[in-house]
Amino acid sequence: MGESRAWTVATGTVTISVASSCITGLYAAFSGKRRENLAFASAFNSAITAGTFFTLREYVVSPTIGAALDYSRKRKGTVDEVPDDLPAGDHLSWSSLRRHNLLDSGISGAATGGILRSLQTGRRTVAPAALTAGIVCILLQAAYNELGIQRIRYVGKISRPPEISPAPPQDPPQPAFKTQILGMFGLKLLSDEELLGRYRRERDKHMKKIEELEQELEEDGRRSAEN
Numbered sequence: 633m634g635e636s637r638a639w640t641v642a643t644g645t646v647t648i649s650v651a652s653s654c655i656t657g658l659y660a661a662f663s664g665k666r667r668e669n670l671a672f673a674s675a676f677n678s679a680i681t682a683g684t685f686f687t688l689r690e691y692v693v694s695p696t697i698g699a700a701l702d703y704s705r706k707r708k709g710t711v712d713e714v715p716d717d718l719p720a721g722d723h724l725s726w727s728s729l730r731r732h733n734l735l736d737s738g739i740s741g742a743a744t745g746g747i748l749r750s751l752q753t754g755r756r757t758v759a760p761a762a763l764t765a766g767i768v769c770i771l772l773q774a775a776y777n778e779l780g781i782q783r784i785r786y787v788g789k790i791s792r793p794p795e796i797s798p799a800p801p802q803d804p805p806q807p808a809f810k811t812q813i814l815g816m817f818g819l820k821l822l823s824d825e826e827l828l829g830r831y832r833r834e835r836d837k838h839m840k841k842i843e844e845l846e847q848e849l850e851e852d853g854r855r856s857a858e859n
Contacts, residue, residue, distance in 0.1 A: 640686060641686040641691075645679055645683045645686060646679075648681075648682040649675045649678045649682060650675070651678075652674045652677075653671045653674050653675035653678070656674035656675075657670070657674075681744060684744045684747065688743050689737060689740035693736050693739045693743075697735060697736060730774070730777050730781065731777075732773075732777050733777070737769040737770060737772070738767075738769055738770040742766030745762045745764060745765025746762035748761075749762070
Protein backbone atom coordinates (compact mmCIF):
# COMPACT_ATOMS: atom_id res chain seq x y z
CA MET A 633 0.00 0.00 0.00
CA GLY A 634 2.82 2.41 0.88
CA GLU A 635 4.64 1.68 -2.37
CA SER A 636 1.43 2.25 -4.33
CA ARG A 637 0.88 5.63 -2.69
CA ALA A 638 4.49 6.65 -3.23
CA TRP A 639 4.23 5.62 -6.87
CA THR A 640 1.04 7.66 -7.28
CA VAL A 641 2.69 10.72 -5.76
CA ALA A 642 5.80 10.35 -7.92
CA THR A 643 4.03 9.67 -11.22
CA GLY A 644 1.43 12.37 -10.63
CA THR A 645 4.06 14.96 -9.76
CA VAL A 646 6.29 14.12 -12.72
CA THR A 647 3.38 13.97 -15.18
CA ILE A 648 1.95 17.34 -14.17
CA SER A 649 5.38 18.94 -14.05
CA VAL A 650 6.33 17.73 -17.54
CA ALA A 651 2.93 18.65 -19.01
CA SER A 652 3.08 22.13 -17.50
CA SER A 653 6.63 22.63 -18.76
CA CYS A 654 5.68 21.58 -22.31
CA ILE A 655 2.59 23.79 -22.42
CA THR A 656 4.50 26.78 -21.07
CA GLY A 657 7.36 26.17 -23.50
CA LEU A 658 4.97 26.15 -26.45
CA TYR A 659 3.32 29.33 -25.22
CA ALA A 660 6.70 31.02 -24.83
CA ALA A 661 7.77 29.90 -28.31
CA PHE A 662 4.70 31.45 -29.93
CA SER A 663 4.85 34.62 -27.84
CA GLY A 664 8.56 35.23 -28.47
CA LYS A 665 9.67 34.93 -24.85
CA ARG A 666 12.59 32.93 -23.50
CA ARG A 667 11.39 29.37 -23.34
CA GLU A 668 14.03 28.01 -20.98
CA ASN A 669 13.26 30.30 -18.06
CA LEU A 670 9.49 30.02 -18.35
CA ALA A 671 9.52 26.25 -18.85
CA PHE A 672 11.83 25.69 -15.88
CA ALA A 673 9.82 27.99 -13.62
CA SER A 674 6.56 26.34 -14.67
CA ALA A 675 7.96 22.85 -14.11
CA PHE A 676 9.30 23.83 -10.68
CA ASN A 677 6.07 25.45 -9.52
CA SER A 678 3.97 22.60 -10.88
CA ALA A 679 6.17 20.04 -9.16
CA ILE A 680 5.72 21.79 -5.81
CA THR A 681 1.95 22.12 -6.28
CA ALA A 682 1.45 18.56 -7.56
CA GLY A 683 3.73 17.07 -4.94
CA THR A 684 1.86 18.84 -2.16
CA PHE A 685 -1.51 17.84 -3.59
CA PHE A 686 -0.75 14.15 -4.11
CA THR A 687 1.08 13.83 -0.80
CA LEU A 688 -1.86 15.29 1.11
CA ARG A 689 -4.35 13.15 -0.77
CA GLU A 690 -2.51 9.83 -0.58
CA TYR A 691 -1.11 10.06 2.95
CA VAL A 692 -3.58 12.26 4.83
CA VAL A 693 -6.98 12.79 3.21
CA SER A 694 -7.66 9.39 1.59
CA PRO A 695 -6.60 7.30 4.64
CA THR A 696 -8.71 9.51 6.90
CA ILE A 697 -11.80 9.26 4.69
CA GLY A 698 -11.28 5.52 4.21
CA ALA A 699 -11.01 4.92 7.93
CA ALA A 700 -14.12 6.99 8.59
CA LEU A 701 -16.13 5.10 5.95
CA ASP A 702 -14.96 1.72 7.24
CA TYR A 703 -15.94 2.67 10.77
CA SER A 704 -19.35 3.86 9.61
CA ARG A 705 -19.98 0.66 7.64
CA LYS A 706 -18.98 -1.52 10.54
CA ARG A 707 -21.38 0.30 12.82
CA LYS A 708 -24.25 0.04 10.34
CA GLY A 709 -23.34 -3.48 9.24
CA THR A 710 -23.97 -2.62 5.58
CA VAL A 711 -22.24 -4.11 2.56
CA ASP A 712 -22.22 -2.53 -0.87
CA GLU A 713 -23.99 -4.56 -3.53
CA VAL A 714 -22.23 -5.43 -6.75
CA PRO A 715 -24.15 -4.06 -9.77
CA ASP A 716 -25.17 -6.25 -12.65
CA ASP A 717 -23.57 -4.12 -15.38
CA LEU A 718 -20.00 -4.88 -14.32
CA PRO A 719 -18.05 -8.04 -15.22
CA ALA A 720 -17.75 -10.79 -12.66
CA GLY A 721 -15.11 -10.08 -10.04
CA ASP A 722 -15.49 -6.29 -10.05
CA HIS A 723 -16.62 -4.65 -6.83
CA LEU A 724 -17.26 -1.12 -8.09
CA SER A 725 -20.26 0.18 -9.95
CA TRP A 726 -20.04 2.74 -12.73
CA SER A 727 -21.32 5.40 -10.35
CA SER A 728 -18.65 4.42 -7.81
CA LEU A 729 -15.99 4.74 -10.49
CA ARG A 730 -17.29 8.20 -11.36
CA ARG A 731 -17.18 9.25 -7.70
CA HIS A 732 -13.73 7.74 -7.14
CA ASN A 733 -11.42 10.20 -5.34
CA LEU A 734 -13.73 13.17 -5.97
CA LEU A 735 -14.00 14.05 -2.30
CA ASP A 736 -10.35 13.23 -1.68
CA SER A 737 -9.18 15.41 -4.57
CA GLY A 738 -11.50 18.26 -3.61
CA ILE A 739 -10.27 18.39 -0.02
CA SER A 740 -6.64 17.94 -1.04
CA GLY A 741 -6.93 20.61 -3.73
CA ALA A 742 -8.53 23.05 -1.33
CA ALA A 743 -5.84 22.41 1.28
CA THR A 744 -3.05 22.73 -1.29
CA GLY A 745 -4.44 25.94 -2.75
CA GLY A 746 -4.95 27.46 0.68
CA ILE A 747 -1.50 26.53 1.95
CA LEU A 748 0.43 27.71 -1.10
CA ARG A 749 -1.61 30.88 -1.45
CA SER A 750 -1.12 31.78 2.20
CA LEU A 751 2.64 31.43 1.79
CA GLN A 752 2.57 33.89 -1.11
CA THR A 753 0.03 36.56 -0.15
CA GLY A 754 -0.95 35.91 3.44
CA ARG A 755 -4.20 34.78 5.02
CA ARG A 756 -6.54 37.17 3.23
CA THR A 757 -6.79 35.09 0.05
CA VAL A 758 -6.74 31.64 1.64
CA ALA A 759 -10.49 31.01 1.41
CA PRO A 760 -10.97 32.05 -2.26
CA ALA A 761 -7.84 30.17 -3.31
CA ALA A 762 -8.89 27.04 -1.41
CA LEU A 763 -12.40 27.14 -2.88
CA THR A 764 -11.16 27.66 -6.43
CA ALA A 765 -8.49 24.97 -6.16
CA GLY A 766 -10.95 22.51 -4.65
CA ILE A 767 -13.49 23.00 -7.45
CA VAL A 768 -10.82 22.72 -10.15
CA CYS A 769 -9.44 19.51 -8.64
CA ILE A 770 -12.91 17.97 -8.42
CA LEU A 771 -13.58 18.77 -12.09
CA LEU A 772 -10.21 17.39 -13.17
CA GLN A 773 -10.73 14.23 -11.12
CA ALA A 774 -14.21 13.77 -12.60
CA ALA A 775 -12.80 14.11 -16.12
CA TYR A 776 -10.04 11.61 -15.31
CA ASN A 777 -12.59 9.13 -13.92
CA GLU A 778 -14.78 9.46 -17.00
CA LEU A 779 -11.80 8.79 -19.27
CA GLY A 780 -11.05 5.66 -17.27
CA ILE A 781 -14.65 4.46 -17.62
CA GLN A 782 -14.64 5.02 -21.37
CA ARG A 783 -11.36 3.14 -21.66
CA ILE A 784 -12.81 0.18 -19.73
CA ARG A 785 -15.90 0.13 -21.93
CA TYR A 786 -13.82 0.36 -25.10
CA VAL A 787 -11.54 -2.48 -24.05
CA GLY A 788 -14.56 -4.58 -23.10
CA LYS A 789 -16.20 -3.86 -26.44
CA ILE A 790 -13.20 -4.81 -28.60
CA SER A 791 -12.45 -7.92 -26.53
CA ARG A 792 -16.04 -9.19 -26.78
CA PRO A 793 -16.58 -11.69 -29.64
CA PRO A 794 -18.84 -10.31 -32.36
CA GLU A 795 -22.41 -11.49 -32.36
CA ILE A 796 -23.36 -13.54 -35.42
CA SER A 797 -26.84 -12.60 -36.52
CA PRO A 798 -28.89 -15.28 -38.29
CA ALA A 799 -29.11 -14.93 -42.03
CA PRO A 800 -32.44 -13.51 -43.22
CA PRO A 801 -34.74 -15.99 -44.95
CA GLN A 802 -34.25 -15.98 -48.69
CA ASP A 803 -37.13 -16.07 -51.13
CA PRO A 804 -37.21 -19.00 -53.56
CA PRO A 805 -35.66 -18.13 -56.92
CA GLN A 806 -38.17 -16.79 -59.41
CA PRO A 807 -38.28 -18.35 -62.90
CA ALA A 808 -36.79 -16.34 -65.73
CA PHE A 809 -39.00 -14.12 -67.86
CA LYS A 810 -38.57 -16.40 -70.90
CA THR A 811 -39.65 -19.40 -68.86
CA GLN A 812 -42.73 -17.55 -67.63
CA ILE A 813 -43.75 -16.62 -71.20
CA LEU A 814 -43.35 -20.22 -72.43
CA GLY A 815 -45.33 -21.48 -69.45
CA MET A 816 -48.27 -19.27 -70.43
CA PHE A 817 -48.52 -21.27 -73.71
CA GLY A 818 -48.06 -24.65 -72.06
CA LEU A 819 -44.45 -24.93 -73.17
CA LYS A 820 -41.45 -25.79 -71.06
CA LEU A 821 -37.91 -24.57 -71.46
CA LEU A 822 -35.66 -27.63 -71.40
CA SER A 823 -32.37 -27.66 -69.59
CA ASP A 824 -29.08 -28.64 -71.22
CA GLU A 825 -29.28 -32.17 -69.78
CA GLU A 826 -32.81 -32.65 -71.07
CA LEU A 827 -31.86 -31.39 -74.54
CA LEU A 828 -28.85 -33.71 -74.65
CA GLY A 829 -31.01 -36.68 -73.70
CA ARG A 830 -33.54 -35.81 -76.42
CA TYR A 831 -30.82 -35.49 -79.08
CA ARG A 832 -29.38 -38.86 -78.09
CA ARG A 833 -32.77 -40.56 -78.36
CA GLU A 834 -33.35 -39.01 -81.78
CA ARG A 835 -29.89 -40.10 -82.89
CA ASP A 836 -30.52 -43.69 -81.78
CA LYS A 837 -33.87 -43.65 -83.56
CA HIS A 838 -32.30 -42.41 -86.80
CA MET A 839 -29.46 -44.92 -86.56
CA LYS A 840 -31.97 -47.73 -86.17
CA LYS A 841 -33.91 -46.46 -89.18
CA ILE A 842 -30.71 -46.34 -91.24
CA GLU A 843 -29.89 -49.94 -90.31
CA GLU A 844 -33.37 -51.06 -91.38
CA LEU A 845 -33.02 -49.28 -94.72
CA GLU A 846 -29.61 -50.82 -95.30
CA GLN A 847 -31.01 -54.29 -94.62
CA GLU A 848 -33.87 -53.68 -97.08
CA LEU A 849 -31.39 -52.54 -99.72
CA GLU A 850 -29.28 -55.65 -99.21
CA GLU A 851 -32.34 -57.90 -99.55
CA ASP A 852 -33.44 -56.11 -102.73
CA GLY A 853 -29.94 -56.56 -104.16
CA ARG A 854 -29.98 -60.29 -103.45
CA ARG A 855 -33.37 -60.72 -105.09
CA SER A 856 -32.23 -58.88 -108.18
CA ALA A 857 -29.13 -61.06 -108.40
CA GLU A 858 -31.15 -64.27 -108.13
CA ASN A 859 -33.51 -63.21 -110.90
